[in-house]
Amino acid sequence: MRTLQVALAERSYPIHIGEGLLDTFPLAEQIRGNQVMIITNETIAPLYLDKLAKQFADVQCDTLILPDGEKFKTLDTLETIFDALMSKRHSRTTTLIALGGGVVGDMVGFAAACYQRGVDFIQVPTTLLAQVDSSVGGKTAVNHPRGKNMIGAFYQPRLVLIDTLVLETLPARELAAGYAEVVKYGLIRDLPFYRWLETNNEKLLSRESDAIAEAIYRSCENKAQVVADDETEQGNRALLNLGHTFGHAIETATGYTSMLHGEAVAVGMIMAVRMSSELGWVEAGLEADLTALLATWELPVVVPAGMTPEQFLDLMAMDKKVHNGQLRLVLLKALGEAVVTADYDKAALESTLEAFCGV
Amino acid sequence: MRTLQVALAERSYPIHIGEGLLDTFPLAEQIRGNQVMIITNETIAPLYLDKLAKQFADVQCDTLILPDGEKFKTLDTLETIFDALMSKRHSRTTTLIALGGGVVGDMVGFAAACYQRGVDFIQVPTTLLAQVDSSVGGKTAVNHPRGKNMIGAFYQPRLVLIDTLVLETLPARELAAGYAEVVKYGLIRDLPFYRWLETNNEKLLSRESDAIAEAIYRSCENKAQVVADDETEQGNRALLNLGHTFGHAIETATGYTSMLHGEAVAVGMIMAVRMSSELGWVEAGLEADLTALLATWELPVVVPAGMTPEQFLDLMAMDKKVHNGQLRLVLLKALGEAVVTADYDKAALESTLEAFCGV
Numbered sequence: 262m263r264t265l266q267v268a269l270a271e272r273s274y275p276i277h278i279g280e281g282l283l284d285t286f287p288l289a290e291q292i293r294g295n296q297v298m299i300i301t302n303e304t305i306a307p308l309y310l311d312k313l314a315k316q317f318a319d320v321q322c323d324t325l326i327l328p329d330g331e332k333f334k335t336l337d338t339l340e341t342i343f344d345a346l347m348s349k350r351h352s353r354t355t356t357l358i359a360l361g362g363g364v365v366g367d368m369v370g371f372a373a374a375c376y377q378r379g380v381d382f383i384q385v386p387t388t389l390l391a392q393v394d395s396s397v398g399g400k401t402a403v404n405h406p407r408g409k410n411m412i413g414a415f416y417q418p419r420l421v422l423i424d425t426l427v428l429e430t431l432p433a434r435e436l437a438a439g440y441a442e443v444v445k446y447g448l449i450r451d452l453p454f455y456r457w458l459e460t461n462n463e464k465l466l467s468r469e470s471d472a473i474a475e476a477i478y479r480s481c482e483n484k485a486q487v488v489a490d491d492e493t494e495q496g497n498r499a500l501l502n503l504g505h506t507f508g509h510a511i512e513t514a515t516g517y518t519s520m521l522h523g524e525a526v527a528v529g530m531i532m533a534v535r536m537s538s539e540l541g542w543v544e545a546g547l548e549a550d551l552t553a554l555l556a557t558w559e560l561p562v563v564v565p566a567g568m569t570p571e572q573f574l575d576l577m578a579m580d581k582k583v584h585n586g587q588l589r590l591v592l593l594k595a596l597g598e599a600v601v602t603a604d605y606d607k608a609a610l611e612s613t614l615e616a617f618c619g620v
Numbered sequence: 621m622r623t624l625q626v627a628l629a630e631r632s633y634p635i636h637i638g639e640g641l642l643d644t645f646p647l648a649e650q651i652r653g654n655q656v657m658i659i660t661n662e663t664i665a666p667l668y669l670d671k672l673a674k675q676f677a678d679v680q681c682d683t684l685i686l687p688d689g690e691k692f693k694t695l696d697t698l699e700t701i702f703d704a705l706m707s708k709r710h711s712r713t714t715t716l717i718a719l720g721g722g723v724v725g726d727m728v729g730f731a732a733a734c735y736q737r738g739v740d741f742i743q744v745p746t747t748l749l750a751q752v753d754s755s756v757g758g759k760t761a762v763n764h765p766r767g768k769n770m771i772g773a774f775y776q777p778r779l780v781l782i783d784t785l786v787l788e789t790l791p792a793r794e795l796a797a798g799y800a801e802v803v804k805y806g807l808i809r810d811l812p813f814y815r816w817l818e819t820n821n822e823k824l825l826s827r828e829s830d831a832i833a834e835a836i837y838r839s840c841e842n843k844a845q846v847v848a849d850d851e852t853e854q855g856n857r858a859l860l861n862l863g864h865t866f867g868h869a870i871e872t873a874t875g876y877t878s879m880l881h882g883e884a885v886a887v888g889m890i891m892a893v894r895m896s897s898e899l900g901w902v903e904a905g906l907e908a909d910l911t912a913l914l915a916t917w918e919l920p921v922v923v924p925a926g927m928t929p930e931q932f933l934d935l936m937a938m939d940k941k942v943h944n945g946q947l948r949l950v951l952l953k954a955l956g957e958a959v960v961t962a963d964y965d966k967a968a969l970e971s972t973l974e975a976f977c978g979v
Binding site: 294295336339340343344347348350352353354374375376377378379400402405406407408410411412413414415493494578579583584585586 | 653654695698699702703706707709711712713733734735736737738759761764766767769770771772773774852853937938942943944945
C-alpha cells in the first residue's frame with residue numbers, strides 16, 4: 262500500500278492506493294460516529310457492496326443503491342439520498358461512503374457537504390477516472406439541465422481508498438475514459454510523466470498491475486499538489502480543466518448520454534492542443550501524437566456529428582471559468598505546461614471549432 | 621449608521637445598521653463582478669425591490685420573486701433559483717442579494733453556497749428576526765419534509781445591510797417573533813441586556829426607533845461574538861439554539877404553517893427554562909417572569925393542542941444536536957448563562973413535556 266497526503270491544513274486527508282485494500286484496509290477504524298451509509302449504484306452493488314458493508318458489522322450500516330449513469334447526477338437523486346438519511350435517522354456524526362465512479366462520488370460528496378450542513382465522507386472510487394481525478398480534491402456537484410457540475414461545493418473527504426483490483430471488473434471503455442485524465446496530468450504539468458506514459462503504453466493497455474498502480478499514484482500526486490496549492494480554484498487549479506470546457510460543451514450537447522466524461526475530455530484535450538498550436542504555443546505535431554496515443558485506447562478523437570461552432574460557443578459561455586463575460590480557456594504554453602487565460606486570439610478558437618465541426 | 625464586524629479571518633464581514641440604509645448605503649460599490657440577482661418574495665417585492673434594484677443600474681441586475689412562507693423553503697424552490705441563475709447566465713463572479721426575512725436569507729445563502737460551488741452574497745434582512753438572527757452567522761439551509769434546516773451549508777455573506785426603517789411595514793406578529801430571539805441573547809449570555817429589555821419593554825412595544833436600533837445592535841453583537849468563536853457549531857454556537865429543539869419539534873409537528881419560527885422558539889424557550897428550573901439550575905420564578913414578558917408581545921406561551929410528549933421525543937431525536945444517539949439540549953445554568961448538555965435527568969425532560977402537553 263502506498264499513501265499520499267493531500268495537504269489542506271485541518272482538512273488534510275490521506276489517499277491509500279493498493280491491491281486488495283477493500284479486503285485488507287481497516288476502514289471501520291476511520292469512522293468517528295456509530296452510523297455509516299454506503300451509497301453506490303446498481304452496477305457496482307453486486308460486485309463490491311457486501312464486501313465493504315461487512316467491515317461495518319459493529320455500527321449502524323445502511324446502504325443505498327442508486328441508478329447508474331451521469332443522467333442521474335441531479336438534484337432529484339440528491340433528494341433521494343437525503344430522504345434515505347432522514348428516514349434512517351442519520352445524525353451529524355454519520356459517515357457517508359461513496360462506492361462507485363465519479364458520478365457516485367460527486368453526488369455523495371455533495372450530499373455529505375449539505376446534510377445537516379456537513380458530515381464526514383469517504384471515497385472508495387471504483388473507476389480509473391474516479392481514482393485519478395474526481396475522488397481527489399473535494400470538488401462535489403450535481404448537474405443542472407443547462408450545465409454540468411453547476412450546483413455543488415468544495416468539500417473534502419476524510420479519506421480516499423483506492424483498491425486497484427476493482428479495475429479488473431471495469432469495462433475497457435471506462436478504463437480508457439479514465440486514461441484520458443491520466444494523460445492530462447502529463448500534458449499540463451508533468452513532462453516526464455507524459456514521456457513515461459508514451460513509453461509504457463503497451464503495459465498500460467494490457468492492464469499490467471504495476472504500471473496501472475504507478476499511473477494512478479503519479480496522477481493522484483499531481484492532482485494533490487495542484488489542489489493543495491489552490492483548493493477552491495482561485496488560480497492554478499483550473500489547469501486541471503484542460504479539455505474540459507470543450508468537453509463539457511460536448512457532454513451538454515449530447516445530453517450526457519452518448520459519451521463518457523473522459524471521452525469528451527479526450528476530444529476536448531485534442532481541441533485545446535490544436536488551439537494551442539494555432540496560437541503557436543506548441544508544435545503542430547503534438548496534436549497528431551496525442552491523437553494517435555488516445556486512439557490506441559479507442560478513445561474518440563473527433564467531435565460528435567452535427568455540432569456547430571455556434572453551439573460550442575453558446576455552451577462554453579456557461580462555463581464556470583467565464584469571468585465578467587470573458588471566456589478563459591486552459592491551453593498549453595508548452596508540452597507539460599498549461600495556462601488558464603482569456604488572453605488569446607479569438608480567431609484561433611474559431612478556426613479550431615470550425616476544423617473540428619467540419620465547417 | 622453603526623457597523624459591527626463579524627470576525628472570521630478571511631471570511632470576516634461587516635453588519636451595517638441604520639435608518640434608511642436602503643436609500644443611502646452605496647451597495648453597488650460592494651459588488652465584485654458585473655452581475656447581481658436580487659431574490660425576494662411576493663410580500664417584500666412591492667415594498668422594497670425597486671428601491672434596491674435602482675442601485676444596480678450599471679450592471680446586469682436580475683430579480684427573482686419567490687412565494688412567501690416557510691413552506692417554500694425547499695429544494696424545489698432552490699431549483700427555481702438555480703434555473704433563474706442559469707437562464708440569465710450568471711457566472712461565478714455574480715452576487716446574490718437576499719432581500720427578505722429568514723426564509724429568503726437562508727435559501728439565497730444556500731443557493732449562493734452551491735451555485736457554481738460558491739458565489740458572493742449579501743443579506744438585506746427585512747424582518748426583525750432575520751436582522752437579529754438568521755442573516756448573521758452564515759447558517760444557510762432549506763427544510764426537509766422530516767426536519768427543519770436539514771440540508772444546508774455554513775456560508776458567510778460578504779455584507780449584511782440592516783435598514784431599521786423596513787420594520788415600519790412589518791406586521792406586529794412578525795415583530796414579536798423577532799423579539800423572541802432578541803430575548804434569547806439576554807437569557808443565554810447577557811444578563812445586563814436581559815435587564816435592559818425588561819426595563820425598556822414599553823419603548824420596544826411602541827417601536828421607538830432608538831430602542832429598536834439598540835436592541836438590534838446588541839443582539840447582532842452577541843451573535844457575532846458567538847459565531848466568531850465557533851463558526852461551524854462544534855461547541856458554544858449551539859447555545860444560540862436555546863428553545864430551538866423544542867421549537868423545531870413544534871414547527872415540524874404543525875407543518876411549518878400555524879406558528880412562525882420565533883413563536884415556536886418563544887414556547888421552546890419557556891420549556892427550556894422550565895426544564896432548567898426542574899433541574900434546580902434557575903429559580904422557579906424565571907419561567908413566570910419570562911412567560912409574562914413574552915405575553916406582552918402576544919407571543920404564544922403554550923404548546924399547540926394535541927401534541928404529546930411522545931411526539932416531542934420522536935421529533936427531537938432528529939435534531940442536529942443528537943450525537944451518537946444522545947439528545948443534547950440547551951439549558952440555563954443561570955439567568956444569562958446557557959449550556960449545551962446531554963447530562964441532565966431525563967425525568968426533568970419528561971415532566972416538562974408532560975406539563976406543557978397537559979398530560
